[in-house]
Amino acid sequence: MSDALRQGLRSTTERARGLSGVFQGFKDFVSRGNAVELAVGVVIGAAFGAVVAAVQAGLIGPLIAMIFGKPDISNLWVISGRNDAEINVGVILDALLQFLITAAAVYFVIVLPLNKLAERRKRGIEAEPARPSEDILLLQEIRDLLAARQGATPPPAPGTPPADSGPGAHAAPQPPL
Secondary structure: OHHHHHHHHHHHHHHHHHHHHHHHHHHHHHHHOHHHHHHHHHHHHHHHHHHHHHHHHHHHHHHHHHHOOOOOOOOOOOEEOOHOOEEEEHHHHHHHHHHHHHHHHHHHHHHHHHHHHHHHHHHHHOOOOOOOHEEEHHHHHHHHHHHHOOOOOOOOOOOOOOHHHOOOOOOOOOOOO
Protein backbone atom coordinates (compact mmCIF):
# COMPACT_ATOMS: atom_id res chain seq x y z
CA MET A 1 0.00 0.00 0.00
CA SER A 2 1.18 3.49 -0.68
CA ASP A 3 1.88 5.96 2.11
CA ALA A 4 -0.95 8.24 0.97
CA LEU A 5 -3.47 5.39 1.09
CA ARG A 6 -2.21 4.26 4.51
CA GLN A 7 -2.44 7.84 5.84
CA GLY A 8 -5.96 8.18 4.43
CA LEU A 9 -7.11 4.96 6.09
CA ARG A 10 -5.49 5.98 9.38
CA SER A 11 -7.20 9.40 9.41
CA THR A 12 -10.56 7.80 8.50
CA THR A 13 -10.20 5.35 11.39
CA GLU A 14 -9.32 8.18 13.79
CA ARG A 15 -12.33 10.21 12.62
CA ALA A 16 -14.61 7.19 13.12
CA ARG A 17 -13.31 6.80 16.68
CA GLY A 18 -13.88 10.51 17.29
CA LEU A 19 -17.39 10.23 15.88
CA SER A 20 -18.24 7.36 18.22
CA GLY A 21 -17.07 9.54 21.11
CA VAL A 22 -19.36 12.32 19.93
CA PHE A 23 -22.30 9.92 19.69
CA GLN A 24 -21.49 8.52 23.15
CA GLY A 25 -21.41 12.07 24.54
CA PHE A 26 -24.74 12.82 22.90
CA LYS A 27 -26.23 9.59 24.33
CA ASP A 28 -24.97 10.55 27.81
CA PHE A 29 -26.42 14.04 27.43
CA VAL A 30 -29.85 12.80 26.40
CA SER A 31 -30.00 10.09 29.06
CA ARG A 32 -29.01 12.50 31.82
CA GLY A 33 -32.60 13.70 32.07
CA ASN A 34 -32.00 17.42 31.61
CA ALA A 35 -32.85 17.21 27.92
CA VAL A 36 -36.13 15.46 28.71
CA GLU A 37 -37.04 18.09 31.31
CA LEU A 38 -36.18 20.83 28.84
CA ALA A 39 -38.32 19.20 26.14
CA VAL A 40 -41.26 18.96 28.54
CA GLY A 41 -40.80 22.63 29.42
CA VAL A 42 -40.82 23.63 25.75
CA VAL A 43 -43.97 21.61 25.05
CA ILE A 44 -45.76 23.07 28.09
CA GLY A 45 -44.56 26.55 27.08
CA ALA A 46 -45.97 26.11 23.59
CA ALA A 47 -49.30 24.94 24.99
CA PHE A 48 -49.35 27.89 27.38
CA GLY A 49 -48.55 30.19 24.46
CA ALA A 50 -51.66 28.90 22.72
CA VAL A 51 -53.73 29.72 25.81
CA VAL A 52 -52.29 33.24 25.94
CA ALA A 53 -53.00 33.68 22.21
CA ALA A 54 -56.60 32.60 22.78
CA VAL A 55 -56.98 35.10 25.64
CA GLN A 56 -55.54 37.76 23.34
CA ALA A 57 -57.88 36.91 20.46
CA GLY A 58 -60.98 36.34 22.56
CA LEU A 59 -60.68 39.00 25.26
CA ILE A 60 -57.90 41.54 24.82
CA GLY A 61 -58.35 42.03 21.06
CA PRO A 62 -62.05 42.87 21.38
CA LEU A 63 -61.28 45.24 24.29
CA ILE A 64 -58.71 47.04 22.14
CA ALA A 65 -61.25 47.15 19.28
CA MET A 66 -63.75 48.80 21.63
CA ILE A 67 -61.20 51.48 22.55
CA PHE A 68 -59.29 52.09 19.27
CA GLY A 69 -61.76 50.79 16.69
CA LYS A 70 -59.45 47.95 15.51
CA PRO A 71 -58.55 44.60 17.18
CA ASP A 72 -54.83 45.40 17.10
CA ILE A 73 -52.86 48.61 17.25
CA SER A 74 -50.16 47.72 14.72
CA ASN A 75 -51.31 50.43 12.29
CA LEU A 76 -52.25 52.96 14.96
CA TRP A 77 -49.36 55.38 14.49
CA VAL A 78 -47.41 55.43 11.21
CA ILE A 79 -44.93 58.23 10.50
CA SER A 80 -44.17 58.69 6.79
CA GLY A 81 -40.77 59.94 5.70
CA ARG A 82 -38.72 60.49 2.59
CA ASN A 83 -38.24 57.78 -0.04
CA ASP A 84 -41.40 55.90 1.02
CA ALA A 85 -39.87 55.15 4.42
CA GLU A 86 -42.35 54.57 7.23
CA ILE A 87 -41.84 54.40 10.95
CA ASN A 88 -44.56 52.18 12.36
CA VAL A 89 -44.79 52.91 16.09
CA GLY A 90 -48.00 50.90 16.35
CA VAL A 91 -46.12 47.64 15.59
CA ILE A 92 -43.77 48.34 18.51
CA LEU A 93 -46.67 49.21 20.81
CA ASP A 94 -48.52 46.05 19.72
CA ALA A 95 -45.45 43.89 20.48
CA LEU A 96 -45.07 45.55 23.89
CA LEU A 97 -48.74 44.94 24.62
CA GLN A 98 -48.41 41.27 23.62
CA PHE A 99 -45.36 40.96 25.90
CA LEU A 100 -47.19 42.54 28.83
CA ILE A 101 -50.21 40.26 28.30
CA THR A 102 -47.96 37.17 28.20
CA ALA A 103 -45.98 38.30 31.26
CA ALA A 104 -49.19 39.01 33.19
CA ALA A 105 -50.62 35.62 32.25
CA VAL A 106 -47.44 33.81 33.36
CA TYR A 107 -47.35 35.77 36.61
CA PHE A 108 -51.00 35.38 37.56
CA VAL A 109 -51.44 31.78 36.36
CA ILE A 110 -48.08 30.25 37.35
CA VAL A 111 -45.85 32.41 39.55
CA LEU A 112 -48.41 33.83 41.97
CA PRO A 113 -50.13 30.50 42.77
CA LEU A 114 -46.77 28.76 43.29
CA ASN A 115 -45.58 31.58 45.57
CA LYS A 116 -48.81 31.30 47.59
CA LEU A 117 -48.35 27.53 47.87
CA ALA A 118 -44.75 27.96 49.05
CA GLU A 119 -45.91 30.55 51.60
CA ARG A 120 -48.65 28.21 52.89
CA ARG A 121 -46.13 25.37 53.19
CA LYS A 122 -43.75 27.61 55.10
CA ARG A 123 -46.52 28.52 57.56
CA GLY A 124 -47.52 24.88 57.90
CA ILE A 125 -50.98 25.27 56.38
CA GLU A 126 -50.21 23.09 53.36
CA ALA A 127 -48.46 19.77 53.90
CA GLU A 128 -45.13 19.14 52.22
CA PRO A 129 -45.16 16.53 49.46
CA ALA A 130 -45.00 12.99 50.80
CA ARG A 131 -41.61 11.29 50.93
CA PRO A 132 -41.21 8.64 48.23
CA SER A 133 -42.07 5.12 49.32
CA GLU A 134 -39.35 2.64 50.25
CA ASP A 135 -39.62 0.75 46.96
CA ILE A 136 -39.13 3.98 44.99
CA LEU A 137 -36.10 4.87 47.12
CA LEU A 138 -34.68 1.39 46.57
CA LEU A 139 -35.18 1.69 42.80
CA GLN A 140 -33.48 5.10 42.84
CA GLU A 141 -30.55 3.63 44.76
CA ILE A 142 -30.23 0.81 42.21
CA ARG A 143 -30.35 3.37 39.38
CA ASP A 144 -27.63 5.43 41.04
CA LEU A 145 -25.42 2.37 41.59
CA LEU A 146 -25.81 1.33 37.95
CA ALA A 147 -25.00 4.85 36.78
CA ALA A 148 -21.94 5.00 39.04
CA ARG A 149 -20.78 1.71 37.57
CA GLN A 150 -20.99 3.27 34.09
CA GLY A 151 -19.15 6.39 35.25
CA ALA A 152 -22.07 8.83 35.08
CA THR A 153 -23.91 10.15 38.10
CA PRO A 154 -27.58 10.87 37.39
CA PRO A 155 -29.16 13.88 39.06
CA PRO A 156 -31.49 13.03 41.95
CA ALA A 157 -35.18 13.12 41.18
CA PRO A 158 -36.89 16.34 42.30
CA GLY A 159 -37.92 16.24 45.95
CA THR A 160 -35.89 13.15 46.79
CA PRO A 161 -32.95 12.88 49.16
CA PRO A 162 -29.50 12.24 47.69
CA ALA A 163 -28.68 8.61 46.92
CA ASP A 164 -26.29 8.30 49.88
CA SER A 165 -29.04 9.08 52.42
CA GLY A 166 -31.56 6.47 51.24
CA PRO A 167 -32.09 2.98 52.62
CA GLY A 168 -28.95 0.92 52.69
CA ALA A 169 -26.68 3.97 52.58
CA HIS A 170 -24.69 2.62 55.50
CA ALA A 171 -23.83 -0.57 53.61
CA ALA A 172 -20.37 -0.92 52.09
CA PRO A 173 -20.25 -0.29 48.33
CA GLN A 174 -20.23 -3.39 46.18
CA PRO A 175 -17.30 -3.96 43.80
CA PRO A 176 -18.16 -3.86 40.09
CA LEU A 177 -19.02 -7.24 38.54
